Amino acid sequence: MLKILKYSFYDLMRSRWSYVYFAFYLLLGVVLLFLNNDLSKAVITLMNVIIVLVPLIGTIFGVMYYYNSKEFTELLLAQPLKRPSIFLGQYLGVALSLSMSLILGLGIPFVFYGLFKSGAIWDFSLLLITGVFLTLIFTALAFNIALSNENKIKGFGYAILLWLLLAIIYDGVFLMTLILFEDYPLDKLSLVGTMLNPIDLSRTLILLKLDISALLGYTGAVFKQFFGTNFGLIVSFSVLVVWVMLPVWRIVFKSKKKDF
């Protein structure tokens, strides 16, 4: 698996898209910091970018890589290699190269700006960790979609749909549900609702840092325990790990069954 990972990673590191992605983040970081000169504001803007764009890029890139390297995958399949290691290797190659672009692209301008001397370093690290988690999750979901759909167009369609669903539509439905059932105790429902969507989960994780003052304004005891203590942080991270494991497990499962 490590060999496949190595080659996929090298392959992607040379791909134009990795540079585009890297350049995009670099530009974003530079614009936010040096034109704006306000670290706290930059972190907030970055959060919006990360929870929306990282999943989108992760899914699209994952699906694209899978379809583009289909023949190469077949070549690998004929080699004495285990199937899960081929797909996990490719998956990790994509996810890691995307994560690298993210970390370096955003990290470099921030380091130059004097991140290590500022108090925002924890907020920023949390942003990057969340970004990496989202990349891992959405690339894995993308591989799942691609493994289940031979048709490229269909695969892309589902990938975009998945992103739309989790990034926007889910929250709309979530909001309507909360408003419709406002007469009932909702704090458990709203927390569960958050856990079921990795984008919401990551957002909550960042909220814990950026908007804790507002979150503590709400009365519910479950909320209070969740946001007021480290409990929320631990639970969120554990669920994120589960969110990575589930699609990865399905990649392994699916890859063992699939015909090429």
Next chain:
Amino acid sequence: MNKLITFLTVIFMAKLMYAQNIEVCSTCSVSTLTEAIAQAKDFDTIIVKKGTYKEHNITINKPLIIIGENYPVIDGELKGEIITIISDDVTIDGLFVINVGTSYTEDYAAIRVRKSKNFVIQNVVLENLFFGIYIEKSNYGKIYHNKIIGDAVEEYNSGNGIQLWYSNYIEIEHNFVEHVRDGIYLEFSDHCIIKNNVSEQNLRYGLHFMFSNDDLYQDNTFENNGAGVAVMFSKKIKMINNTFKENWGTASYGMLLKEINDAEIIGNTFQENTIGINIEGSNRIVYKNNNFINNGWAVKVRGACYANSFLENNFLYNSFDISYNSKVNDNVFDRNYWSNYTGYDLDKDGVGDVPYRPVKLFSYIVNRTPETIILLRSLFIDIIDFSEKVSPVFTPDNLLDNNPLIKKATW
């Protein structure tokens, strides 16, 4: 020159003759404070040496100066009130007063001033108390540089650090109050000055005004109190350069204004509070040059607030800048800096070319269904906020800052 020396000597002699020093220590002829007060004549100085004095119900009924040397301990042994001043011109300096009795029928205090004028209470440390310094119908006093450390757990059986009741012209400066019910409490007390105090980790309010007018509080720090600072039913209060920090909780705010008219709120910092300022039924208040940083809600307007103006404040990284619960707006927002502002300044005059709408639709939704707060900063919410911004339906459409600043306001 000689005349001057003679003159001073005469004064000094006179002082020695008329105002005597009485020393109190465990081995002295006078071994209790009560005894010393009984022996003293008006305007005498009582010097209390280092040691522990187990006394309570000490009544000071004549003008005296009581000075503690190296913080002698007056231990009330939880039996009731410790020092009661009922005379004018009393100074208490440098005592360490502990163990005030708790009662549900009487407000026992460590030091009480009753119907007296011109008192000074300074350099006193109070611990394990019910009420700390209780000023009752007394005017023209000074409470300076004291430290009050309570251990209050429940509101119903704890008292306030410094309490003023029907007392005017009192100066409260450089005090440090923590872990009591209300750090500083003023009721029916006018023309008082509260300056440079630190009030933190109190159960209820750091500072609490009721029916008190024409007071000034300046350069104080209120941190991590149960509900922040409450200013209620008072007029013409000046609140200047104070810091309100980390007041977190459901009903918590940096400052609560209720039925306040004609106040000035200038140069304060509201940082990391659940609600920066909560306003109810308050009119003609000027908010100028305040910093609102990282609050949940910078300003929450709960109705019946008219003719207030928010000028040249900085609203930085608050989850919500302003929240309204009605569609009516009679308040003015002008020349503030809003970190959430996304407009531009093409003519480079430092003022954004597009007005800023500080009330978001989402804050309206959260008012209605508090659980929706979990969707804060979601893309979907941004989209509906944007559409509300373009054509306001739920929020007051005249609530605008027409001159949003491009750079932080400085003063």
Next chain:
Amino acid sequence: MVSIENLHKKFGKNQVLKGVDLSINEGGIFAVLGPNGSGKTTLIKSVLGMVIPDKGTIEVQGNNINKSSEYRHKIDYLPQIANFPSNLKVKELIKMIKDLRKPTNEEIHLIELFKLEPFLDKKLGNLSGGTKQKVNIVLTFMFDSPLIILDEPTSGLDPISLIRLKDLIQAEKAKGKTILITSHIMSFVEEVSDEIVFLLEGKIYFKGTIQDLKTKTKQPDFDHAIASILTNNHA
């Protein structure tokens, strides 16, 4: 060498293999033929483990291939369409496959044979179809495995390379290897193969030498023999 028993495979509603029994002895060149959709590629991919059969067993050198990947050390496979990671250079690809399988020096000779030296430092994405196929051939033949599977090996090759490929195949055969070929070019099949396996509608219709086929169909040449099988079955 390879023995297949009662192999079934269905793609969706389409039953591609309907109980294939086949045993291929060690040594010699076997051509797998059949009309489009008869299951040639599926059969080969089943042997390679790329397609998972619904039913039936496949043994390579006496070992059941089910859930194993080690047996593929004994197989060299030339896929039909070879598309490689476009950012890799030819040199790197060869190095990589060697890294994944085992070290060998055979490729030097093969690169020379197919005149690939000028392309070694080019990225795979910039190569023409024929050159890619040559790279593909190098990758296949550089390991000295006892079983070689070639899926449409002639596609895109120029005449000179085709001759070299044929020589290569014969040379491998001479080493006592088993070679499995699918191809549409009948002349190529006739020229190189010792025995043919004819698949029709998911079953083995015929297995034997070309001579046997000619006798069976009573046709004078190979092309007509194949054509007669097809017309007879569709009529």
